[in-house]
Amino acid sequence: MTAVEDRRLSPYTGWTRGHWTALADRLLAAAGRYRSPGGARIDLPGPASRNGRGSDGLEGFARTFLLAGFRVAGEGGADPGGLLEHYARGLAAGTDPASPEAWARPDELGQSKVEAASIALVLQLTRPWLWDRLDDAVRDRVVAWLATVIGQPYPPINWVWFRIVVESFLREAGGPWSASDVEEDLAVHASLRRPGGWLSDGAERAYDHYTGWALHLYPLLWTHLFDVTGTLCPGSLRQQWASDLRDYLDDAVRLVGTDGSPLLQGRSLVYRFAAAAPFWVGAFTGTSSLSPGLTRRVAGGMVRHFADRGAPDGLLTLGWQHAWPAMRQAYSGPGSPYWAAKGMLGLALPAHHPVWTDVEEPLPIETGDVARVVVAPGWLVSGRRRDGIALVVNHGTDHAHPGDQRADSPLYARLGYSTATVPPLGSVPDNTVVVLDADGRASHRAGFETCYTTELPGGVLAAASTGRVRWVDTDGDDSPDHGSGRSGPVVPGPVLTVVSVVRDGIEVRLARLGTADVPVRSLRLSGWPVSDATRPVTEPGAAAARTPALRSEVRSLRGFTTADVAVEAGISPLGEWTAIPFVATDGPPAPGAVFAAVVVLDRGGPDEADPSLAITADGRHVTLTWPDGVSAEVPLPA
Known part of the structure; x- marks a missing residue:
């Protein structure tokens, strides 16, 4: 059933939470048709990345898992589509070394370090409804697979957060982890901070959407999902990160057009509306200076921009509005565009949250x-x-x-x-x-x-x-x-x-x-x-x-x-x-x-x-x- 526009609640986009859930369900259903027999891979059509089809299938699993996790968390664990059951099967097969669908471990393949973070993040977000219900043998294998990140080299860019998230979940699950790894990675993050709440994705002058959809997303989610007692992250650092995000969002909301398009600049543009992620993390963690109505306006404008222009048309492809493979980087595979799921983090917020109930407010460029x-x-x-x-x-x-x-x-x-x-x-x-x-x-x-x-x-x-x-x-x-x-x-x-x-x-x-x-x-x-x-x-x-x-x-x-x-x-x-x-x-x-x-x-x-x-x-x-x-x-x- 198609959701009906509500121009009273959403005078700029017309979208309600029902439009978001319907889009999420369509995306997951379309991708789910390419699920492997054991459920560990989602082998989407398109040119392979340099990492190969096995890695690309893991990417399809992990990045759609993000969207499934947001969808279920926002419903308080209700899962009428049986999404978590599909991913539970995949976790069992992917972490089983004897399975024909076994995933390459993070100590074997760099891309697995990236995807491990998405898996760990959703396992923590949906813990009562998935992790706590897995068989002990499956949990042990998942811990063993994730634990291969410990002590591994990570490039000093946004990737350091992948190790922090994984090791923090291992800590929560009673598995092995390394305090020195976390300390080292936090030091890298500190080195990337720049004036005005901005972060550079590395030592070069690399300013792009990674500032928002990675370097602002993970720190505050980490403090709210993993380090809730503050034993890993001192309060002063939390406050600093929150202040950085507020300053950044005050700039970022001015980098969105009236039609909802984000700025077309920087790498990995095939992630499309992942650019909405920092706006949602501000609302999710209560650290944003933007009003709930403005948050939904900017995030909804981005997602609708693509929905109205053919992306997604069933599957998210390597492209912008439509498939355009020339936009891909060497690391991009058919599952890569599903990092766009980060731009739908708002679905993890319940229907009664102000971001869904307050009236939309205009973008700065609309006033x-x-x-x-x-x-x-x-x-x-x-x-x-x-x-x-x-x-x-x-x-x-x-x-x-x-x-x-x-x-x-x-x-x-x-x-x-x-x-x-x-x-x-x-x-x-x-x-x-x-x-x-x-x-x-x-x-x-x-x-x-x-x-x-x-x-x-x-x-x-x-x-x-x-x-x-x-x-x-x-x-x-x-x-x-x-x-x-x-x-x-x-x-x-x-x-x-x-x-x-x-x-x-x-x-x-x-x-x-x-x-x-x-x-x-x-x-x-x-x-x-x-x-x-x-x-x-x-x-x-x-x-x-x-x-x-x-x-x-x-x-x-x-x-x-x-x-x-x-x-x-x-x-x-x-x-x-x-x-x-x-x-x-x-x-x-x-x-x-x-x-x-x-x-x-x-x-x-x-x-x-x-x-x-x-x-x-x-x-x-x-x-x-x-x-x-x-x-x-x-x-x-x-």
Whole structure:
């Protein structure tokens, strides 16, 4: 039976808890058709990950187990669909070394370390209805399988929480565990903390959705499900984590578009609405500063965004709205997208909880324009109420260290990301300022230095970054894709400085180049990619493209003499055709000269007059003056 929309309770999404439970049931039923005879694997169709089909089947089991656990916990243990019985069979077979469906142990396969955490988390969440009812022999085998994590090496990223969760469950179950492992992993987590409640997924400048769906999710769930007496985690640390989450959510709620789309940036985007997880963990643990109605609005908007656009259509596939295998990383298998279950953690809250009974409240972008500086990732966050698009201009994130010599990672190092666009796989990179060498190859600038990010009077945001660009031959790098750029022989180029000034959702992008020691053809500045099922409309001789939903335009303010649009097919999950407008110089740019362009992404509407631009005599500052009289002076680093 289809749930009926309730626009009184949910004026923005129409969804009630009944829509969520119905979606969960459909997802579980569709995946359950691929359950192995013993129940230990869910062998979903699609290309295998580099870990092989056995690992992928475990992934299907563990990640759908998350959703089943949330579903049953929210009903107080009621399980009319017999979900836990299916997973109990799977636990028995998967941990039996003599079973043909035996899982690779965490000390044998790295991916098992990840999936072990989902299993342990749900076993704790549903303990009275599953773990306590398992046969002693099965419990012993599960403990033995999980215990192989003890003392194992874990990369110093979000993975440390997988070991903390597993060993904490072992402790609760009376099994072996290592206090030194937990202490070591908590120290790694502490090293990942950054200003404003943000966390980097590793020592590199790796800011993405892992901040929310992993590095904020597990700590507070841990304190509420496992370490309830506080013997492992002191109260001061709990308070710190809660404060970090509140600060992070205050930013994250501004990174969601009116249509519910999360920001299309960073790796593992096939997890889709897992981006709702940090909002739910705030409600689940009572640590959120967001109201219950706003929590349901943002989380429900994300899930409905995909439900209304074909994902899921039965199964969650490797893609975004629909299947698009090119989005997968090397570690992605057919079961990977079911980490989206994290975005349905709210189902573990009972029907009488305020997140289900309070009236939905609007997103920040639905009540006014958004303008914010987020220091840790080096982002200028902007959104206009009339467009409903949230976007960031990026001068601090590249999944690299300063001075890195690798190529740019498209999902991290672009100058802009939004809730309506995604970096395509075409020949002209979007949202870049690049130097073209004599052969027309575009330069890379990952490893740049962030100069500043600041908010100025009049709602003006500004940021700058600088660094020596390079050309990288990556043809020989076939290493697994974990988010960083690729390596290869490097030809060093000149120093490139880029400044962004954003007001009312429109960016003025400035660039200045140092002296080049190699032949340079030109300087090119590209704008936002727009994608659609049909070929976008372009204007001859102009850097502008339109789809029925979006407009992207780049207008030269200073120095650029040519304008064009690159149009290609099959390079984006958002549509068959993608267009990227760009402007360029006719020849080599003069060292020290300042180049500037206006970069626009919107849903149409009135054209707005461009600001005037003046440069101080010493070339160290730029003043922009808009037609309404607002003026801003920004530094132009040498």
